[in-house]
Amino acid sequence: MKAGEFLKKITNNPFTEFTSIYANLDGKLVPITAIKPDRENNLIFFSQNKKQELSMRKIYSILLLHENRTIYFWNGGNKIKIYGYRITGNKIIF
Secondary structure, eight states: OBHHHHHHHHTSOTTOOOOEEEEEETTEEEEOOEEEEOTTSEEEEEOOTTOOOOOHHHHHHHHHHTTTSEEEEEETTEEEEOOOOEEETTEEEO
């Protein structure tokens, strides 16, 4: 999924306010704490221990800046391509 496509989908409804984005790892919700571009022109979502989750304002601005990049989630030593998401309450979950 491209960052611009993801941004369009999550901002489609102006009445829905999300708290942050989370990754579902082995049934546990882990907050996204960093988003960075890599050398291969992709946008990588990270989850780091003991770091505060990113605010949606920061996430929106990063997605807007890098809207043509494909989004991935970094899990240990693996890049996992993000094809979809689900919304539970006010959380976006990969």
